[in-house]
Amino acid sequence: MKKSGAGVLLACWECRGALAGVPPAANHFCDQCGKVQPLGGEADYFSFFRLPRRLGLDPAQLEKQFHDLSWKLHPDRFHQAGDYERSLSLERTAVLNDAYRTLRDPVSRVEYLLRLEGVRKDGEVKQQAPADLLEEVFELNEYLEELRAAKSAGGDARALDDLRHRLEKTRAAFQEKLDAVLAELTAQFSAWDERGDRAALVRLSEILNRHSYIRNLVRNVTEELES
Amino acid sequence: MGRIIGIDLGTTYSLVAYTEPETGRPRCLPDEEGRTLVPSVVSLEESGAVVVGWPARERLLRQPERTVYSVKRLMGRGRADVADELKLFPFRVAPGSESVIQIDLGGKVFTPPEVSAFVLRELKRRAEKFFGEEVTRAVITVPAYFNDAQRQATKDAGRIAGLEVERLVNEPTAASLAYGLDKHQRALIAVYDFGGGTFDISILRLEEGLFKVQSTNGDTHLGGDDIDNLLLEKVRAEIRTRFQVEVADDADRYQVLREAVIAAKHELSEKEHAPLRFALDGPSASFPSTPLRAGRASRGEYVRELTRAEFESWIAPIIERTLAPCRMALKDAGVKPEQIDEVVLVGGSTRIPLVRRRVQELFGRQPHTELNPDEVVALGAALQARILEGGLKDMLLLDVTPLSLGIETMGGAVAKIIPRNATIPASAAEMFTTYADKQTGVEIHVVQGERELVRDCRSLARFTLRVPPQPAGLPRVEVKFLIDANGILSVTARDLRTGEERSVEVKPSYGLTDDEVESMILESIEHAEADFAAVQLLGARNEAETILRATARALTEEQARELSGDERRQIESARAALEAALRTDDYKLIRQRLDELNQATHHLAELLMDTAVQTALKGKRADEVKL
Structure with missing residues (x-):
C-alpha cells in the first residue's frame, strides 16, 4: 500500500478497543463493539475503500464495496442510535458517496489523484485551445456565431437547418476526439500504477486539460443545438 | 422513541399512512367516511378558527376569500417567483412578501409553511385518533425536484404542526418503494409522477432491496392545476364571447366554474364525452350542497359537450412539457428508453389517457397502474418510516440531490x-x-x-x-x-x-429563520383549542341545516296532518330555538337544540315512511341525506 499511513493506532470511542492496521478513513467500524468510527481528519478516497492509489480499478468490485458499505453505514440504519453515532454515520456516508462518485469515473479519478499527489491544484484548469486543434476550434466557433446570429435574426428555416447540420457534423468529429483522448488517458494508467512514474502524472495532467477543453466545447455545441 | 407516520403532503390532496409492524404492509388511514384523501385546503372562519380538508373545500365555494388551496406551489418561494402563479390562483399575497410569501386569509396573514402546518395537523390528529396516542414523528414526502428552500419550508411546516420531520423522502422514490416490485429482482425503473402541482421523473436501479436513484428531473410548477387553469381559461373565453359575461369578476361563480371543469376533466379520463353545464347566475353561495339550478337564471346557462379529442388537443402542450425532463433524466442516468424494465405511474394526473399514451410511447412499454396513484406515495412514506423505526431491514433507499x-x-x-x-x-x-x-x-x-x-x-x-x-x-x-x-x-x-x-x-x-419557526409553533398551540371548536361547530351547523330543511319538508307531507296541535307547536318552537342557536358560534348549544328538535320530531318521523327523511330525522349524517 502506498502512503497509507499504516501503523496508526487508535482506540474506539465506545469500547476503547484498539483500532489498528489501516488509516482512520478505512476504520469504518470497531472490530470489537461494531460502532461506527469517526473519519479522523481528511479522508483519502482511495484509503476509504482500502484501495492503493492506483488509476486502474475494477468498477464492478468498487460498486460492490459501495453497496456493502451503504447497507452498513447509511443514516437510515442508525436512526434509532445515539446522536453521536448518528452524526458519524452521516459523515461517513457522505464521504462514501463522494468517494464513490469521484473514483468510479476515470476522468474525475485522475483529477483526484493528481490533486492528492500535488500535481494539480484545486480548480486549476487551463482553458487554452490545444495548438493542433486551433483550426477546427476556430471553424466551430464561426459556425456557432453564425447559428446564434441566424437564430436571433429569425433567419429562414433552410439556412438554419443547414447550419445545424454542419454543427452536428463538427460536434460528432469532436466527440470522436474526446473518445480518443479518453483512450489516451487510460493508456497512461499503467505507467503510474506499475512504476509509480511521476512523469506520467504530468502527462496525465496535460491530457486532462485537453479533455476538459474538448468536453466543454462539445457541451456548448450541444446546448446551442438543443436550445 | 414512538412510532413514525408517513405523510404525503400534496398540492391537491394529502394523506397519512403507517406500516403494520407485524406484516410490514403499509396502509393509508381513512376518516369516518372511509376517505383516505384530505384536500389540501385551509379555510379561516370569521371566529378565527381554522377549517381543513373536505369542509374547507366546501368553503372554497362559499368563502373563497377566506380559503386557500394549492399552497404547496408557494412553499420556499419569494414574491418575485410567484408572479405567474398569482395570475392564475386566487392567492392574496400580503405586502412585504419578498423572501417569504405572506398569504392574506380573511384579514389574517400566514406563511405557506403555516398553512401547510394546518393540513399536517389534521393528518396528525387522524393518526392520533387511529392509534389512541400522541404522534410526534413523521416522514414527509416532497417532489424530487424541490430545491433546498422548498424542502426546508416543508420541514418547517412539520415543526409548526408539532411533528418532528424524521426524513423528507422524494415522492417518486417513495412510490417505487411502495410499488411492491419484487425486491429481489434487478431492474431499471422509471417513475413518472404527475400530480396536482408538480411533475417528477426519477430513474432508479433496484438491486436486491437497494433502491438506487440514478437521476431525477422535473418541474415543481407543472401539474393537474395547470390543466385546470387551461380549461378554465378556454371556457371563460367562450362564455365571454357567447354571453358577454366575465365570470372571473364573480369569485364565487368562478370557483363553481372551476369545479365544473375539473369534474369534466375527471369524466374524460373514463369517457369520450363530458357534458359541461354552468349557470351564469347560480344559486346563492350559502347553499353549497344545492346543485346548480338554472331556474332563476337571468343571463342564461352555458352548455357544452367536451370531447376527449378536443380536451387532448388543448392539453397536449402541457403533457409535452413533461417529456423534456424525462429525456434529461434518461441522459443523466446514461440509459436509453428501451433499457427501462418497469415504468410506474404516480399522481392523479396520470389517469389522463393521453398521459398514459405518451409515457408508453416514450418508454416503449406498458406502464404499471395497479396501485391507486393517489395513495402510492403515502404508502411509500409509511414504508420509509418503518425503515427508520428499525424494521424492514432488507430495503434501503439511496436518493440523489436534484440540483447542483x-x-x-x-x-x-x-x-x-x-x-x-x-x-x-x-x-x-x-x-x-x-x-x-x-x-x-x-x-x-x-x-x-x-x-x-x-x-x-x-x-x-x-x-x-x-x-x-x-x-x-x-x-x-x-x-x-x-x-x-x-x-x-x-x-x-x-x-x-x-x-x-x-x-x-x-x-x-x-x-423562515429558526426563531420565526419557533414563534409559529407557539402560536399554533394557542390555536389548537379554537380549531377543535371550529370543526365541531362546522359539523353541528351542517347537521342542523340538514335537519331544518328535512323538517320543513316533512311538515308539508300528507302524513304530517296526523300530528296533534301540541306536537306541531313543539316542533315549531324547537325549530325556532335551533335557528336561534345557529346564529351563535356555540357548537354545544347547537348540538343541544338539535337533539331537542330530534326529540320533538320523533313522532313525525314515525309517521313518515319516506325513508330518506326518516333517516335524516334520526340524526344520520347530513351528507348522506338527499333532499
Whole structure:
C-alpha cells in the first residue's frame, strides 16, 4: 500500500478497543463493539475503500464495496442510535458517496489523484485551445456565431437547418476526439500504477486539460443545438 | 422513541399512512367516511378558527376569500417567483412578501409553511385518533425536484404542526418503494409522477432491496392545476364571447366554474364525452350542497359537450412539457428508453389517457397502474418510516440531490461543488482566504441550479465567514457543505490555523429563520383549542341545516296532518330555538337544540315512511341525506 499511513493506532470511542492496521478513513467500524468510527481528519478516497492509489480499478468490485458499505453505514440504519453515532454515520456516508462518485469515473479519478499527489491544484484548469486543434476550434466557433446570429435574426428555416447540420457534423468529429483522448488517458494508467512514474502524472495532467477543453466545447455545441 | 407516520403532503390532496409492524404492509388511514384523501385546503372562519380538508373545500365555494388551496406551489418561494402563479390562483399575497410569501386569509396573514402546518395537523390528529396516542414523528414526502428552500419550508411546516420531520423522502422514490416490485429482482425503473402541482421523473436501479436513484428531473410548477387553469381559461373565453359575461369578476361563480371543469376533466379520463353545464347566475353561495339550478337564471346557462379529442388537443402542450425532463433524466442516468424494465405511474394526473399514451410511447412499454396513484406515495412514506423505526431491514433507499450546489465566484460565476444527481448525503469542502489585509469577513453566496451565472441560479443563502484580521491571503478557512439524507444543506467552517470548528449561521434567502419557526409553533398551540371548536361547530351547523330543511319538508307531507296541535307547536318552537342557536358560534348549544328538535320530531318521523327523511330525522349524517 502506498502512503497509507499504516501503523496508526487508535482506540474506539465506545469500547476503547484498539483500532489498528489501516488509516482512520478505512476504520469504518470497531472490530470489537461494531460502532461506527469517526473519519479522523481528511479522508483519502482511495484509503476509504482500502484501495492503493492506483488509476486502474475494477468498477464492478468498487460498486460492490459501495453497496456493502451503504447497507452498513447509511443514516437510515442508525436512526434509532445515539446522536453521536448518528452524526458519524452521516459523515461517513457522505464521504462514501463522494468517494464513490469521484473514483468510479476515470476522468474525475485522475483529477483526484493528481490533486492528492500535488500535481494539480484545486480548480486549476487551463482553458487554452490545444495548438493542433486551433483550426477546427476556430471553424466551430464561426459556425456557432453564425447559428446564434441566424437564430436571433429569425433567419429562414433552410439556412438554419443547414447550419445545424454542419454543427452536428463538427460536434460528432469532436466527440470522436474526446473518445480518443479518453483512450489516451487510460493508456497512461499503467505507467503510474506499475512504476509509480511521476512523469506520467504530468502527462496525465496535460491530457486532462485537453479533455476538459474538448468536453466543454462539445457541451456548448450541444446546448446551442438543443436550445 | 414512538412510532413514525408517513405523510404525503400534496398540492391537491394529502394523506397519512403507517406500516403494520407485524406484516410490514403499509396502509393509508381513512376518516369516518372511509376517505383516505384530505384536500389540501385551509379555510379561516370569521371566529378565527381554522377549517381543513373536505369542509374547507366546501368553503372554497362559499368563502373563497377566506380559503386557500394549492399552497404547496408557494412553499420556499419569494414574491418575485410567484408572479405567474398569482395570475392564475386566487392567492392574496400580503405586502412585504419578498423572501417569504405572506398569504392574506380573511384579514389574517400566514406563511405557506403555516398553512401547510394546518393540513399536517389534521393528518396528525387522524393518526392520533387511529392509534389512541400522541404522534410526534413523521416522514414527509416532497417532489424530487424541490430545491433546498422548498424542502426546508416543508420541514418547517412539520415543526409548526408539532411533528418532528424524521426524513423528507422524494415522492417518486417513495412510490417505487411502495410499488411492491419484487425486491429481489434487478431492474431499471422509471417513475413518472404527475400530480396536482408538480411533475417528477426519477430513474432508479433496484438491486436486491437497494433502491438506487440514478437521476431525477422535473418541474415543481407543472401539474393537474395547470390543466385546470387551461380549461378554465378556454371556457371563460367562450362564455365571454357567447354571453358577454366575465365570470372571473364573480369569485364565487368562478370557483363553481372551476369545479365544473375539473369534474369534466375527471369524466374524460373514463369517457369520450363530458357534458359541461354552468349557470351564469347560480344559486346563492350559502347553499353549497344545492346543485346548480338554472331556474332563476337571468343571463342564461352555458352548455357544452367536451370531447376527449378536443380536451387532448388543448392539453397536449402541457403533457409535452413533461417529456423534456424525462429525456434529461434518461441522459443523466446514461440509459436509453428501451433499457427501462418497469415504468410506474404516480399522481392523479396520470389517469389522463393521453398521459398514459405518451409515457408508453416514450418508454416503449406498458406502464404499471395497479396501485391507486393517489395513495402510492403515502404508502411509500409509511414504508420509509418503518425503515427508520428499525424494521424492514432488507430495503434501503439511496436518493440523489436534484440540483447542483454551487458557490459564487469572481464576476458572478458559479463554481459547482456538488453535482446534480449526486447520491446523498453528499459533501464538499472549499478553502477560503482574504484578498485584503486585516479583512475580517469573507462573503459566501450559496446557490442551486445548473446554469453558469449566479443570476440564473437559485440563491440559497448568503453568509459572512468571520476571519481573524491578518495579512491578505494568510487566513485559511475550510468551509464544509453537507447535503443530508433529506436533501437539505448545512454549513460548517474550520479555521485551519487554529483548528477551531464552528457551525455557520446561514440566513436562508427564501425561508423562515429558526426563531420565526419557533414563534409559529407557539402560536399554533394557542390555536389548537379554537380549531377543535371550529370543526365541531362546522359539523353541528351542517347537521342542523340538514335537519331544518328535512323538517320543513316533512311538515308539508300528507302524513304530517296526523300530528296533534301540541306536537306541531313543539316542533315549531324547537325549530325556532335551533335557528336561534345557529346564529351563535356555540357548537354545544347547537348540538343541544338539535337533539331537542330530534326529540320533538320523533313522532313525525314515525309517521313518515319516506325513508330518506326518516333517516335524516334520526340524526344520520347530513351528507348522506338527499333532499
